[in-house]
Amino acid sequence: MSVAGGRRTGIIALLVLLAVAPLLALAPAAPGAVRLAGVSLLWWYVGVVAPLLATALALVLLLRDAG
Amino acid sequence: MTALAAVAAWLQPALLAALAFRVTAGEADASWLALGALVAPLVALLAPARRPGATPAVGAAAALAIGVVLAADFLVAGDVATLFGGARWPGVALAALAALAVAAWPRARRLASPALVTALGLLALAPLAVALAAGAPPWTAWPRLALRPTLTFSERSRWVVAGDRFARRTTLRFTEGQRVTALADGVYRVVEHDAAPPTVREWRLAAGDALTLRPGDELSVEAGARVRFEAGRRVPGAPASGVEWADAPARGPDMLPAALGALVTLVGAALVLVPSPRQGAAAAGPLLLLAGVSGALTWGVCAAAAFPDLALGGALPAPLLRLPALVLGAPAGAAVVVLTLGALALLLATAALALRERLAAAASPALELWAALVVVAAAVGMWPLDAWHVLTLGLGVAAAAWAPARLAEGATGAIAGALVGGLTFAALAALPAVAPGGPLWLEALARYPALVAMPLGWLAARALPAAADAGEPVVG
Numbered sequence: 001m002s003v004a005g006g007r008r009t010g011i012i013a014l015l016v017l018l019a020v021a022p023l024l025a026l027a028p029a030a031p032g033a034v035r036l037a038g039v040s041l042l043w044w045y046v047g048v049v050a051p052l053l054a055t056a057l058a059l060v061l062l063l064r065d066a067g
Numbered sequence: 068m069t070a071l072a073a074v075a076a077w078l079q080p081a082l083l084a085a086l087a088f089r090v091t092a093g094e095a096d097a098s099w100l101a102l103g104a105l106v107a108p109l110v111a112l113l114a115p116a117r118r119p120g121a122t123p124a125v126g127a128a129a130a131l132a133i134g135v136v137l138a139a140d141f142l143v144a145g146d147v148a149t150l151f152g153g154a155r156w157p158g159v160a161l162a163a164l165a166a167l168a169v170a171a172w173p174r175a176r177r178l179a180s181p182a183l184v185t186a187l188g189l190l191a192l193a194p195l196a197v198a199l200a201a202g203a204p205p206w207t208a209w210p211r212l213a214l215r216p217t218l219t220f221s222e223r224s225r226w227v228v229a230g231d232r233f234a235r236r237t238t239l240r241f242t243e244g245q246r247v248t249a250l251a252d253g254v255y256r257v258v259e260h261d262a263a264p265p266t267v268r269e270w271r272l273a274a275g276d277a278l279t280l281r282p283g284d285e286l287s288v289e290a291g292a293r294v295r296f297e298a299g300r301r302v303p304g305a306p307a308s309g310v311e312w313a314d315a316p317a318r319g320p321d322m323l324p325a326a327l328g329a330l331v332t333l334v335g336a337a338l339v340l341v342p343s344p345r346q347g348a349a350a351a352g353p354l355l356l357l358a359g360v361s362g363a364l365t366w367g368v369c370a371a372a373a374f375p376d377l378a379l380g381g382a383l384p385a386p387l388l389r390l391p392a393l394v395l396g397a398p399a400g401a402a403v404v405v406l407t408l409g410a411l412a413l414l415l416a417t418a419a420l421a422l423r424e425r426l427a428a429a430a431s432p433a434l435e436l437w438a439a440l441v442v443v444a445a446a447v448g449m450w451p452l453d454a455w456h457v458l459t460l461g462l463g464v465a466a467a468a469w470a471p472a473r474l475a476e477g478a479t480g481a482i483a484g485a486l487v488g489g490l491t492f493a494a495l496a497a498l499p500a501v502a503p504g505g506p507l508w509l510e511a512l513a514r515y516p517a518l519v520a521m522p523l524g525w526l527a528a529r530a531l532p533a534a535a536d537a538g539e540p541v542v543g
Contacts, residue, residue, distance in 0.1 A: 011113050011114065033313075040313055051102065
């Protein structure tokens with residue numbers, strides 16, 4: 001995949017990761033309120049899963065393009 | 068521009084303090100704002116770079132956005148001064164002098180990257196110290212807090228022991244009886260809702276006088292008012308319990324326009340404030356963003372778990388500057404507070420330097436322009452305004468009027484985008500003044516006008532072809 005194509009895909013993936021947060025929080029029946037190991041699904045997502053995925057994705061794309 | 072310098076304009080004291088504050092306060096939007104504060108600049112780092120250029124309209128939009136964002140940082144500096152018992156102006160004046168000094172000092176640019184790394188390292192120190200003192204790691208704070216049946220004033224709370232000061236005009240709603248002692252002369256307005264229509268009483272109290280509030284009462288206090296609360300009572304305005312802090316009852320599909328507005332504002336503003344890095348240390352930008360935002364999130368959770376009343380006074384840096392002394396005690400706490408203050412000062416300096424570079428690229432490199440913006444922002448910072456609202460206003464202007472230039476094929480499109488986005492933003496932001504009491508979606512639109520203004524600006528920028536103006540894209 002070209003540099004521009006990879007980045008475009010990366011940006012779309014980041015925006016999808018971002019859009020999931022309000023959907024989890026605001027969807028009817030509050031799926032984000034479900035607790036896993038004492039912490040709500042929403043906070044697992046915005047505090048751990050999405051930040052790590054988003055950072056890893058940006059790192060991979062930036063390092064690939066710099067190399 | 069390096070990746071480190073690129074993210075410095077984003078990791079500002081106002082943004083990180085606001086995130087920590089909103090998490091502490093249990094605000095319904097804190098979760099997606101925190102994620103947005105991280106993902107938006109990552110999107111900008113990956114977005115294609117454009118050659119910098121300048122037109123008067125884009126330059127004016129950039130100057131306005133940067134000035135308002137800078138004012139938010141100065142408001143935080145003013146809040147810091149009030150937290151130490153002083154007036155706002157020394158904090159604002161020191162912050163303004165720092166913003167001027169780093170712009171005029173030639174070596175500042177070389178020191179910016181290590182300063183940013185140091186600042187984020189120092190900011191991470193306090194939650195770790197607090198966790199060590201509490202004997203529980205930070206990741207256990209969230210479940211402990213979420214299980215608390217009520218969020219009440221601790222006996223060690225500053226609001227209980229010595230009383231504390233409200234940073235701005237505030238209205239508190241009481242859900243249980245509370246005796247409030249005034250520690251400064253002033254007018255205290257109470258609205259009693261036990262009868263229809265509600266009874267409004269204005270009490271002129273001297274220091275030491277007390278007011279007894281009943282469940283349902285509202286108390287309005289002026290900026291600077293100092294009061295003391297009773298230990299063991301619920302914190303007015305805070306979530307009633309840990310469950311409410313974790314899952315705010317206000318959350319629901321009605322909030323979707325506001326959530327989208329906030330995220331569009333963050334992404335749009337990041338596209339112009341965080342330029343794509345062109346050289347060196349590509350990995351550093353995302354890692355620093357992760358460290359900064361995660362640090363603010365951890366601060367907020369630790370603060371809410373220990374003292375849920377830290378957000379009561381409305382001063383954004385209160386969770387950062389009050390928590391260490393309350394948990395660690397006088398000598399160790401004071402040392403951590405000094406380090407945290409140093410971190411905020413370094414963040415301000417690096418952000419000011421980065422913002423000035425953005426201004427130079429979009430408008431003019433003249434030091435006089437930067438100095439004028441700093442003076443105007445400092446004047447705004449003297450008022451007890453809410454730094455978060457001012458920051459979202461600045462980011463909104465950047466998203467609505469400055470960001471459309473990124474999509475423009477040429478200077479004409481950039482000017483059209485700036486004008487359409489800027490005017491739409493102004494019209495929507497003025498809605499509450501023109502038509503107060505509108506529906507929830509209209510309120511959300513007035514609060515985050517970039518939700519509509521940015522797409523319209525982009526359409527206008529793309530609609531005009533490049534042929535008429537040699538086709539140089541204008542971003543700034």
